[in-house]
Amino acid sequence: MSGSPTRRALLAGGAALPLVGTAEAQEGAKAGLAALGDRPLVQETPPHLLDEEATPAARFFVRNNGQVPEIPAAVEGWRLRIDGEVERPLDLTLAQLKRDFESATLRLVIECAGNGRRFFRPAASGNQWTFGGVGCADWTGVRLRDVLQRAGVKRSAVYTGHYGADAHLSGDPQKTAISRGVPIAKALEAHTLIAWAMNGADMPVMNGHPLRLIVPGWPGSCSQKWLTRIWVRDREHDGEKMAQYRMPAYPVAPGTEVPESDMEIIESMPVKSLITFPPTGARVRFGGALDVRGHAWSGDVEVAHVDVSIDFGATWTRASLAPAANRYAWRRFRASVRPPEQGYYEIWARATDAQGRAQPASPPGWNPHGYCNNQQHRVAVFVT
Amino acid sequence: MKRGDWIALACAGLVVGALAFWPQDATREERAERVVAMADKWAGEIAFEPSYDALAPSGEALPAASAFSPAAVSSFDPSDPYSGLPRNDGYELVAGYCSGCHSLQIVMQQRHDARTWDGLLTFMVSQGMPAPEAAERANLISYLSRNFGAQPPAP
Numbered sequence: 001m002s003g004s005p006t007r008r009a010l011l012a013g014g015a016a017l018p019l020v021g022t023a024e025a026q027e028g029a030k031a032g033l034a035a036l037g038d039r040p041l042v043q044e045t046p047p048h049l050l051d052e053e054a055t056p057a058a059r060f061f062v063r064n065n066g067q068v069p070e071i072p073a074a075v076e077g078w079r080l081r082i083d084g085e086v087e088r089p090l091d092l093t094l095a096q097l098k099r100d101f102e103s104a105t106l107r108l109v110i111e112c113a114g115n116g117r118r119f120f121r122p123a124a125s126g127n128q129w130t131f132g133g134v135g136c137a138d139w140t141g142v143r144l145r146d147v148l149q150r151a152g153v154k155r156s157a158v159y160t161g162h163y164g165a166d167a168h169l170s171g172d173p174q175k176t177a178i179s180r181g182v183p184i185a186k187a188l189e190a191h192t193l194i195a196w197a198m199n200g201a202d203m204p205v206m207n208g209h210p211l212r213l214i215v216p217g218w219p220g221s222c223s224q225k226w227l228t229r230i231w232v233r234d235r236e237h238d239g240e241k242m243a244q245y246r247m248p249a250y251p252v253a254p255g256t257e258v259p260e261s262d263m264e265i266i267e268s269m270p271v272k273s274l275i276t277f278p279p280t281g282a283r284v285r286f287g288g289a290l291d292v293r294g295h296a297w298s299g300d301v302e303v304a305h306v307d308v309s310i311d312f313g314a315t316w317t318r319a320s321l322a323p324a325a326n327r328y329a330w331r332r333f334r335a336s337v338r339p340p341e342q343g344y345y346e347i348w349a350r351a352t353d354a355q356g357r358a359q360p361a362s363p364p365g366w367n368p369h370g371y372c373n374n375q376q377h378r379v380a381v382f383v384t
Numbered sequence: 385m386k387r388g389d390w391i392a393l394a395c396a397g398l399v400v401g402a403l404a405f406w407p408q409d410a411t412r413e414e415r416a417e418r419v420v421a422m423a424d425k426w427a428g429e430i431a432f433e434p435s436y437d438a439l440a441p442s443g444e445a446l447p448a449a450s451a452f453s454p455a456a457v458s459s460f461d462p463s464d465p466y467s468g469l470p471r472n473d474g475y476e477l478v479a480g481y482c483s484g485c486h487s488l489q490i491v492m493q494q495r496h497d498a499r500t501w502d503g504l505l506t507f508m509v510s511q512g513m514p515a516p517e518a519a520e521r522a523n524l525i526s527y528l529s530r531n532f533g534a535q536p537p538a539p
Contacts, residue, residue, distance in 0.1 A: 035489070036489070036490075036493065037486065037487065037489050037490050038460075038462060038487050038489055039487040039489075040486060122495075122496075122497075123494065123495040123496060123534065125494055125496060125500065125504060127490065127493070128493045128494075168511075168512075169485035169486055169511070170484075170485050170511060170512035170513075172512050175511070175512065249415070250415060250419070252422060253422045253423075253425070256422055259418075262411075262415065262418070
């Protein structure tokens with residue numbers, strides 16, 4: 001993929017534009033998902049395709065920040081370095097990770113912090129995600145905690161810095177596509193994984209094969225793909241895009257220009273839910289009960305309950321909520337509603353977390369980069 | 385009470401609230417001032433999001449192909465040599481400058497005023513885009529805010 005801006009075309013009067021890379025970048029694109037970007041590939045999943053308990057690899061959303069790396073055929077030699085504020089820096093192969101540490105399989109949600117960005121007004125820049133920048137799969141790997149403890153975390157350790165094999169979009173080797181990190185306490189949580197498998201198989205290259213982090217409940221950008229290094233820092237990490245994934249420290253009026261000093265790093269994500277059945281636009285026969293189902297999830301605070309409305313939020317019906325497969329897995333909700341007459345209905349779903357915070361009906365606090373929109377999902381149905 | 389009184393009361397409430405709850409550090413007063421400035425600049429009405437915006441049909445390419453989407457005004461078209469850019473003054477410049485690192489899809493799904501486009505150009509230069517000279521920069525911003533402005537023309 002050629003990364004250089006098309007200066008040549010400019011000099012040539014812009015006549016013959018080499019719009020390079022489009023065809024190659026489509027490689028790995030998933031059928032049925034909506035493309036927000038073809039180069040780099042960014043795809044979201046229509047909500048009705050997220051109906052399964054564990055999201056199949058073929059439907060798991062894609063968010064690439066840089067150029068997809070070449071993955072060697074023999075991935076057991078893939079290397080991961082742990083260095084910085086540790087007693088014994090480690091240089092591990094994937095084979096060693098699998099052999100020397102206890103493995104774990106957990107069902108964990110990953111959600112892009114920009115999911116829902118499209119509904120902010122004025123528009124926030126970036127990929128205009130609607131609802132489908134989220135998925136929940138069974139991830140197999142080792143606990144980051146175990147690896148960090150093997151390396152011996154020093155008292156001076158404050159934060160992690162994550163690095164992957166994807167090159168910057170410009171192709172400039174001096175630049176990094178993305179390098180996020182988390183406070184040591186989050187890195188040491190039992191559900192933070194270094195994963196090599198998704199739903200019992202290799203994960204798609206577009207989702208980070210052969211090795212990625214899973215930092216559940218926090219912005220998806222913390223879950224570095226194509227993981228090659230974890231740098232344990234003695235201060236807050238300052239890698240590429242650490243400055244971007246931030247929200248104002250106090251609520252601001254829509255469109256406000258917020259000084260950098262007033263922006264804070266996003267940590268735990270807000271409570272959210274998605275209606276996965278019926279699909280929007282569905283026609284259902286009048287008379288019977290209408291079964292509604294979907295998933296609810298949250299960041300570090302658990303989901304408490306889900307309510308469903310078919311009258312634009314005037315009245316709500318409590319949904320049943322299945323137990324989570326494990327902490328940070330999404331939970332299946334189900335409700336049965338009875339549309340009183342024929343007509344156009346919207347089904348709205350509203351999850352509430354254990355601290356009593358519910359999803360708002362319209363986008364919550366506008367913020368310059370359009371993060372953390374957990375507004376209620378709605379589907380339209382016609383009762384005929 | 386008159387409308388002005390209500391606004392004054394709301395401002396006072398915000399400031400008192402801010403002073404009571406914010407961290408006791410040096411930035412506290414600056415932030416309180418910014419909130420007052422924000423209140424002063426407020427347009428006086430909440431911009432409600434049209435509810436149908438959240439109802440894009442399932443299974444279709446989003447957001448470009450949605451009939452409800454402002455992005456439908458001029459959508460990304462990979463089969464077009466200029467990716468579907470509207471053909472008015474500046475499109476070749478935008479295609480030339482903006483399709484090297486990423487496709488124009490990320491550009492064409494934005495809706496921004498000139499100030500925000502200007503900021504994005506600065507961001508792009510920091511990412512390695514050759515800095516356009518002043519006249520070119522003005523052309524780029526003019527094209528982008530004309531065709532992908534905060535208020536796009538009706539289709």
